[in-house]
Amino acid sequence: MALAERLTRLGTETAFAVSLAANEWGAKGHRIYPFHLGDIDLATPSVVTEAMNKAIAEGKTGYCPGAGVPVLREALAEDTNARRGTTYTADNVVVQPGGKPVITKFLQAVMNPGEEVLYPNPGFPIYESQIEYLGGVAKAYRYVPTERGFAIDLDQVRSLITPNTRAIIYNDLQNPISAESTDAEREAVAQLAIEHDLWVLSDEAYFEMRYSGESKSISALPGMAQRTVILYTFSKKFAMTGWRLGAAIAPLDIARVISTMNTNNESCTTQFIQYAGAAGLTGDQTGVKAILETLRGRRDAAFDVLSTTKGIHIAKPESTFYLFPDVTEAMAHKGVDEVNAFATEALHATGVSFCTRKHFGRPQPGEERQYVRFAYSGLPEEDIREGLGLLKQWIES
Template identity: 40%
Template sequence: MKTAHRLGKLGMENAFEVLAEVNKLKSAGRDVISFAIGEPDFETPANIKQACINAINSNHTHYGPSNGILPLREAIADYISQTRRIPVKANEVVVMPGGKPVIYYTIHALVDPGDEVIYPNPGFPIYESVINFVGGVPIPAPLIEEKNFNFDTEQLEKLITPKTKLIILNSPQNPTGGMLTKQNLEEIARIAITNNLWVLSDEIYSRIIYDGEFLSISSLPGMKDRTIILDGFSKTYAMTGWRLGYGVMNETLAEHMTRLETNCESCTNTFIQHAGIEALQGPQDSVLEMVAEFKFRRNLIVAGLNDIRGICCKMPSGAFYAYPNVTEACKNLGFGTAKELQQYLLHQAGVAVLPGTSFGARNKNDPNEYLRFSYATSQENILKGLQLIKQAIEK
C-alpha cells in the first residue's frame, strides 16, 4: 500500500541512529563510551519532581488550554521578560510538548510551498527536515569556524531573495557550542527588518553559557514582533523526557500556533506544566551546579582533543558540545570523510561520536571535516574516551 509522498521528505536525527548502533554493540558485550547524545546526564531536580507528584495528587490530570495553563504562561512571560529584557504577556506564550513542536508549528504557520528558509549549517537537522516536509526550500547559511561559528553576514545577505520568508538562528548552538555575537545579531536584525522576514530564534541552551553574556535577537530594536523564541525545560532542568517547551511570539501568531496545537496534541500534559512552574520559580541552585560541571568538562575535553595529533578544537562558549576539526586526522589515517573516522572510532576504539554531516551537508567550498562530541557524560568517561581516541588516531 502506498504512503504519502511527503514522508520521503522527512529527515532523521542521526544521533538516534548512532545510539541504536551503540546499543547493539553493548548488547554484544562491547564496552562503548558515548559522546553522541545531547542530553544532560543529571537527574531532574527533586523539587521539580515533587511539584509534579503534588499536581497529580491534586488531580491536575485533565485537559488544559491548548496554549498552556495560565499560571505557567504567566511564569514564562515573567521569565522571558527578565532574561530577554522585553515585555512579554501570557497571551504571547504557547506551551508545547517539547521544543521541537515550536520548530514544526512555526514552519507550518509561516512557510508556503516554494518559500525559502535560511537556516544555520551545521545545525540541528530538524530545521532542514521540516522545511522540506512543508514544501519549502531550505537555504543553508554557513557557520564559519574562523569566526567562532558565527555567520558571514555579507554572505548571508546574498542568500536573501523575494521568496525568503524566515531565518532560523540557534545560539548557543548545536552542534558547535558557538554563540552569535552582538554584532552578528545586529546585522541579522537589520537584514530581517529590511527584507520583512520572520526569525525563529532557538534559545534552548540560553542558560548553559560559560563565556560572555546571552543575547536574544528579540531584544534588539524592531525585532520582538517578528521573532519567535524557542525555549524549554529539557536542557536547563534536565527534563528531556518530560517533553515541555514553549514558543514566545506576537499575539496574532500565538493564536495560529494554538490552533495547530489544538489540531495535533489538544494540549500539553497538565501536571507536567505544574512542574514547569516550579522549575522557573523554585531554587536555581541545581542549574548553577550543572553549568559549573559542564564548564569543567568543556575545559577537560577541549584540552584533550587539542592534544590529539590531527585534531583542532575551538573553545565552545555554551551548550555542551565540542565540534573539533578533524581534517588532518582523517588524512593521516587515510579516511576521506569524518563519517569514516566516526565509524573507525566506534568499532575500533569503542567511542561513539557524530560526524559533522549529521548536522547538514558540507558547505560549498569547505574542505574541512568535523566531529561532534557531547560532553554530557562523566569526567571519568571523558578522560577514558579521550585516551582511547588518542591511541586509535596516533597508533
C-alpha cells in the same frame, strides 16, 4: 497502498542512527563511550519533581488550556523578560510538549509551499527536514571558522535572500558547533530580517547553558519582537529531556495561531508537567546551578584531552554542551579520507561514539575541512577522560 508523497521529504535526527550503531557494537560486548547524543544523565532538580508529584496528587491530570496553564505562561513571560530585556506577557507564551514542535508550528504559521526559509548548516537537522516536508524551499547558510570558534557567513546569507524568502531560522548558542553570535553579528541578522521583512525563528534552547558571559536574544533588538518567535525548552537547563516541555514565545497573532494548532495536534501539554516547569522557573535554583557546574567540569575535561590530541584543532566554547573539532589532520594521519568512516573506525578501535558534520545537514559546496561533534552531557568526567584518552592514543598511534 501508496503513502503520501511528502513523506519522501521527511528527514530525521541523525544522531539516533549513530546511537543505533553504538548500541549494536556495545551488544557485542564492547565498552561504549556515548558522545553522540545530546542527552543529559543528570537528575532533574528536586524542586521540579516534587512539584510534579504534588500536582498529580492534587488531580492535575486532565485536560487544560491548549496554550498552557496560566501559572506557567506567566512564569515564562516574567523569566524571559528578566533574562532578555523583553516585554512579553502571558498572552505571548504558548506551551508545547518540548521544543521541537515550535519549529514545525512556526513554519506552518508563516511559510507557504514553495517559499524559501534560510536555516543554519551545519545545524539541527530538523530545520531542514520540516521546511522540506511542509513544501518549503530549504536554503542553507554556512559558518566560517575563526579563532574564537565559528561565525555566520553574512555575505552568503545576503546572497541567499530573494523576494520569495519568507523566514530565517537563527540558532544563537548553536547545536552542533557551539557558535555564539557577537553583538555585531546578531544585529546584522536582525537588520537583514527587517530590511527584507522576514520572520525569524530564534532557537534559544541553550540560552542558559553557558559557562561565562551573558546570553542575549535577537528578540530584544529594536523592531524584532514583532517578527520573532522564540523556541524555549526546559530540556537543557532543568535536565528534563524526556519530560517534553517547551514553549513558543511569539507576537500575539502568531501565538494565537500556534495555540489553535495545539488544539488540533495534541489538545494540550501534560498538565502536571506544566506545574512542575513553573516550579522550576520560580523555585529554588540550587539544582539548576549544580547541573551547569557539572557540565562545566565535563566541558573542561573533554577540551583538555581533545585540545592536546595531535591532528585535532578546537576552540573552547563558553556555551552549550558540544565540542566541534576539526579532525582533518587526524583523519589524514589515520589514512581515512571519509569522515563517517573515521567515526566508525574510532568506534571499533576505542568504543568512542560521536556524530560527524554530515549528521547536521548536507555539506555545502567548498567545504574542505572535516569536523565531528562530541556531546559531553551524558558522561561523567571520569568516563570522558578515559574514553577520549583512548581516542587520543588511537589517533596518535
